[in-house]
Amino acid sequence: xxxxxxxxxxxxxxxxxxxxxxxxxxxxxxxxxxxxxxxxxxxxxxxxxxxxxxxxxxxxxxxxxxxxxxxxxxxxxxxxxxxxxxxxxxxxxxxxxxxxxxxxxxxxxxxxxxxxxxxxxxxxxxxxxxxxxxxxxxxxxxxxxxxxxxxxxxxxxxxxxxxxxxxxxxxxxxxxxxxxxxxxxxxxxxxxxxxxxxxxxxxxxxxxxxxxxxxxxxxxxxxxxxxxxxxxxxx
Amino acid sequence: xxxxxxxxxxxxxxxxxxxxxxxxxxxxxxxxxxxxxxxxxxxxxxxxxxxxxxxxxxxxxxxxxxxxxxxxxxxxxxxxxxxxxxxxxxxxxxxxxxxxxxxxxxxxxxxxxxxxxxxxxxxxxxxxxxxxxxxxxxxxxxxxxxxxxxxxxxxxxxxxxxxxxxxxxxxxxxxxxxxxxxxxxxxxxxxxxxxxxxxxxxxxxxxxxxxxxxxxxxxxxxxxxxxxxxxxxxxxxxxxxxxxxxxxxxxxxxxxxxxxxxxxxxxxxxxxxxxxxxxxxxxxxxxxxxxxxxxxxxxxxxxxxxxxxxxxxxxxxxxxxxxxxxxxxxxxxxxxxxxxxxxxxxxxxxxxxxxxxxxxxxxxxxxxxxxxxxxxxxxxxxxxxxxxxxxxxxxxxxxxxxxxxxxxxxxxxxxxxx
Amino acid sequence: xxxxxxxxxxxxxxxxxxxxxxxxxxxxxxxxxxxxxxxxxxxxxxxxxxxxxxxxxxxxxxxxxxxxxxxxxxxxxxxxxxxxxxxxxxxxxxxxxxxxxxxxxxxxxxxxxxxxxxxxxxxxxxxxxxxxxxxxxxxxxxxxxxxxxxxxxxxxxxxxxxxxxxxxxxxxxxxxxxxxxxxxxxxxxxxxxxxxxxxxxxxxxxxxxxxxxxxxxxxxxxxxxxxxxxxxxxxxxxxxxxxxxxxx
Numbered sequence: 001x002x003x004x005x006x007x008x009x010x011x012x013x014x015x016x017x018x019x020x021x022x023x024x025x026x027x028x029x030x031x032x033x034x035x036x037x038x039x040x041x042x043x044x045x046x047x048x049x050x051x052x053x054x055x056x057x058x059x060x061x062x063x064x065x066x067x068x069x070x071x072x073x074x075x076x077x078x079x080x081x082x083x084x085x086x087x088x089x090x091x092x093x094x095x096x097x098x099x100x101x102x103x104x105x106x107x108x109x110x111x112x113x114x115x116x117x118x119x120x121x122x123x124x125x126x127x128x129x130x131x132x133x134x135x136x137x138x139x140x141x142x143x144x145x146x147x148x149x150x151x152x153x154x155x156x157x158x159x160x161x162x163x164x165x166x167x168x169x170x171x172x173x174x175x176x177x178x179x180x181x182x183x184x185x186x187x188x189x190x191x192x193x194x195x196x197x198x199x200x201x202x203x204x205x206x207x208x209x210x211x212x213x214x215x216x217x218x219x220x221x222x223x224x225x226x227x228x229x230x231x232x233x234x235x
Numbered sequence: 236x237x238x239x240x241x242x243x244x245x246x247x248x249x250x251x252x253x254x255x256x257x258x259x260x261x262x263x264x265x266x267x268x269x270x271x272x273x274x275x276x277x278x279x280x281x282x283x284x285x286x287x288x289x290x291x292x293x294x295x296x297x298x299x300x301x302x303x304x305x306x307x308x309x310x311x312x313x314x315x316x317x318x319x320x321x322x323x324x325x326x327x328x329x330x331x332x333x334x335x336x337x338x339x340x341x342x343x344x345x346x347x348x349x350x351x352x353x354x355x356x357x358x359x360x361x362x363x364x365x366x367x368x369x370x371x372x373x374x375x376x377x378x379x380x381x382x383x384x385x386x387x388x389x390x391x392x393x394x395x396x397x398x399x400x401x402x403x404x405x406x407x408x409x410x411x412x413x414x415x416x417x418x419x420x421x422x423x424x425x426x427x428x429x430x431x432x433x434x435x436x437x438x439x440x441x442x443x444x445x446x447x448x449x450x451x452x453x454x455x456x457x458x459x460x461x462x463x464x465x466x467x468x469x470x471x472x473x474x475x476x477x478x479x480x481x482x483x484x485x486x487x488x489x490x491x492x493x494x495x496x497x498x499x500x501x502x503x504x505x506x507x508x509x510x511x512x513x514x515x516x517x518x519x520x521x522x523x524x525x526x527x528x529x530x531x532x533x534x535x536x537x538x539x540x541x542x543x544x545x546x547x548x549x550x551x552x553x554x555x556x557x558x559x560x561x562x563x564x565x566x567x568x569x570x571x572x573x574x575x576x577x578x579x580x581x582x583x584x585x586x587x588x589x590x591x592x593x594x595x596x597x598x599x600x601x602x603x604x605x606x607x608x609x610x611x612x613x614x615x616x617x618x619x620x621x622x623x624x625x626x627x628x629x630x631x632x633x634x635x636x637x638x639x640x641x642x643x644x645x646x647x648x649x650x651x652x653x
Numbered sequence: 654x655x656x657x658x659x660x661x662x663x664x665x666x667x668x669x670x671x672x673x674x675x676x677x678x679x680x681x682x683x684x685x686x687x688x689x690x691x692x693x694x695x696x697x698x699x700x701x702x703x704x705x706x707x708x709x710x711x712x713x714x715x716x717x718x719x720x721x722x723x724x725x726x727x728x729x730x731x732x733x734x735x736x737x738x739x740x741x742x743x744x745x746x747x748x749x750x751x752x753x754x755x756x757x758x759x760x761x762x763x764x765x766x767x768x769x770x771x772x773x774x775x776x777x778x779x780x781x782x783x784x785x786x787x788x789x790x791x792x793x794x795x796x797x798x799x800x801x802x803x804x805x806x807x808x809x810x811x812x813x814x815x816x817x818x819x820x821x822x823x824x825x826x827x828x829x830x831x832x833x834x835x836x837x838x839x840x841x842x843x844x845x846x847x848x849x850x851x852x853x854x855x856x857x858x859x860x861x862x863x864x865x866x867x868x869x870x871x872x873x874x875x876x877x878x879x880x881x882x883x884x885x886x887x888x889x890x891x892x893x894x895x896x897x898x899x900x901x
Binding site for chain 2: 051052055058060061081084085086087088089091092093095097099101102103104108112113115116118121160161172
Binding site: 346347348349351386399404405406407408411416417419420421 | 743744759765773812813814815816817818836837838839844870
């Protein structure tokens with residue numbers, strides 16, 4: 001499924017927190033490319049910089065030096081608002097804590113992104129309902145997040161991330177709060193989405209289960225890419 | 236932002252309001268208190284002032300008084316206005332006017348074998364006075380005047396005590412007539428009244444206007460003051476200009492009760508200012524409570540906001556959400572507060588304040604006039620709306636700081652702290 | 654009855670003893686009214702005021718003409734010298750030498766004390782006669798306390814501007830010279846007493862030189878007027894009773 005369309009291209013990316021003597025070097029000279037249809041995992045010990053890297057790719061954080069080209073756009077040249085629009089229209093996020101809006105139902109949470117994108121109601125409904133069907137969320141549409149299990153919530157969060165067909169879905173430690181069985185099913189689901197919709201996924205995790213699903217594993221160590229390898233598991 | 240999105244945001248605001256019910260109720264409670272208490276006080280106080288103004292106007296010389304232009308500077312017996320029968324007839328046909336009362340005021344001295352007291356003799360038409368003024372109802376001994384009484388008068392309770400006179404007893408009234416000549420008249424007490432005002436109970440005597448005219452040397456067409464009781468006291472100023480243009484003679488002038496009784500006007504003005512100040516203080520205190528709850532509810536949701544920002548929600552959309560949350564607070568709280576304020580005020584209607592604060596009715600006076608201590612609230616819709624609106628605005632202003640905080644949210648920090 | 658007082662104070666006049674077999678109360682009262690009345694008079698008198706808080710004595714010089722013109726000036730004490738009062742008809746003016754000001758007494762002040770005494774400004778002004786304001790009758794005639802007297806009871810007429818409930822006038826039967834006048838309030842309780850004494854003849858007129866006002870409700874207080882000298886029927890022109898003269 002891996003095409004050669006380049007979605008993200010990082011070149012000489014450096015990220016420091018603080019400045020001068022006390023500066024913490026979170027990322028040092030990272031070069032990385034992500035292609036359309038990738039299903040990649042970033043791994044490494046705590047503090048290796050994988051979350052920082054994910055934030056930079058997602059346009060949530062800015063680099064100290066180097067460049068981030070996302071779908072042909074240089075993040076360094078974009079305003080915060082433009083970055084925000086890219087996140088809205090071209091990137092999906094899945095968080096460790098699901099971060100669903102507690103006051104909205106499962107359906108509404110998924111629909112929210114489409115509304116931000118100003119998609120007409122008929123299309124919204126169709127998209128969400130199809131996705132829910134696909135993700136085995138049927139019948140849970142009208143439940144509030146607190147009425148759902150952790151795995152169900154995370155599935156809704158994934159639905160929210162993919163519903164608008166983003167170029168890239170970033171998933172940060174999404175299995176950390178669920179048991180391994182649930183994690184397995186979540187990843188199966190995402191793998192399915194990757195295959196059927198050609199959605200590009202980039203995970204950041206230290207959960208080995210995730211690694212089992214990945215086609216590419218990026219190992220980070222002390223802010224550097226230690227190893228980049230094609231995973232054993234394949235199509 | 237599309238209309239659909241705006242509706243969704245408003246919906247999120249509304250639903251967010253009820254996520255922490257306890258806090259929402261505390262906020263609503265503060266808003267209800269913040270609007271309710273000022274409205275309650277204002278209804279009571281403004282009602283009290285309106286009642287006082289009306290009482291004083293009816294007791295004395297009306298909301299509008301027609302008198303000699305120099306009478307204000309020195310209310311001397313020889314400053315009278317003439318041609319009043321014609322003026323009075325015209326006024327009686329004016330739709331804005333409820334009543335008119337003709338008054339002859341004479342400053343002088345009442346003496347008995349016991350001693351002398353400076354007094355003000357007010358010659359009135361008994362039948363009209365009964366219809367207009369509350370004084371006839373406040374006779375505590377004897378009877379009020381009737382048209383046939385010639386030398387009979389009603390006197391204040393304190394004055395009766397000072398002169399040592401009782402019902403049926405006599406006293407001699409000495410004054411100057413309009414030519415400045417010393418003149419004396421014998422009067423007998425028909426009734427004793429008690430208004431609760433030291434000045435009135437200690438110095439006022441009412442007689443038939445006919446005898447007062449005779450003592451003063453005035454003709455039937457001449458009086459000291461023509462009192463006008465209007466239908467709508469709030470708009471009496473407009474009427475004054477109109478009357479002054481159309482009716483006033485050379486030496487006559489139409490004046491507002493505020494000019495006739497500046498003490499009362501000033502006291503009311505000062506009192507109102509004090510109440511307003513007190514209310515603003517109260518509102519500020521309540522707003523502080525509100526502010527902390529609104530701020531808390533924002534700070535508490537920082538991570539949620541951060542995740543929303545992460546998935547591409549614009550800052551403005553979150554700001555609108557918070558803004559609408561306070562709008563909902565205001566929309567629910569302010570009318571409820573008004574309802575509570577009006578309700579409580581309504582509930583206290585007819586209650587005698589003396590039962591609450593204690594003390595004697597004599598001690599309760601405004602600008603020398605005794606006040607009615609029975610609560611009669613005034614429900615002025617524009618005033619209540621004003622207070623509501625003011626408080627509503629104040630609450631909206633409170634949301635500015637939390638809204639400002641949205642721009643300060645660091646998405647990465649908040650998400651990391653997860 | 655204050656009316657009488659004024660006359661007593663200011664209008665000494667020759668008294669013609671009218672000895673009548675049939676006592677006519679009106680005539681007696683007229684005589685009491687007129688006892689001090691003449692065309693003009695000029696005299697010196699002392700006014701002694703005795704209150705619970707203070708005492709003082711003034712020496713006064715007075716002139717009068719007809720019933721309606723009077724001028725009184727303080728001679729002593731020095732502190733109050735030239736303090737004067739002028740009355741013409743119903744008007745009373747005071748001149749205060751310290752501030753060099755003439756003040757017309759307004760009606761509201763008429764019932765207040767004149768020069769701190771137990772007489773009021775009003776007492777100075779009254780001029781109507783007893784007979785006009787009262788109904789009267791002789792209530793006693795004969796010896797009381799070893800004095801041959803006539804007692805007349807005066808009841809104010811219904812609408813007369815009089816504060817008293819009753820006035821008793823006691824005169825010597827022999828010459829109708831007043832002995833005392835008792836003022837009652839409306840409840841017929843004694844309000845004040847005016848007592849006459851020290852009957853002597855001055856300028857050929859027989860009169861009581863001393864009179865004492867005793868207010869009943871202020872025990873221990875009194876005001877005493879004592880004539881030092883008096884002359885009648887001198888030539889005094891009307892102009893003498895002017896504001897100009899008041900200030901001189």
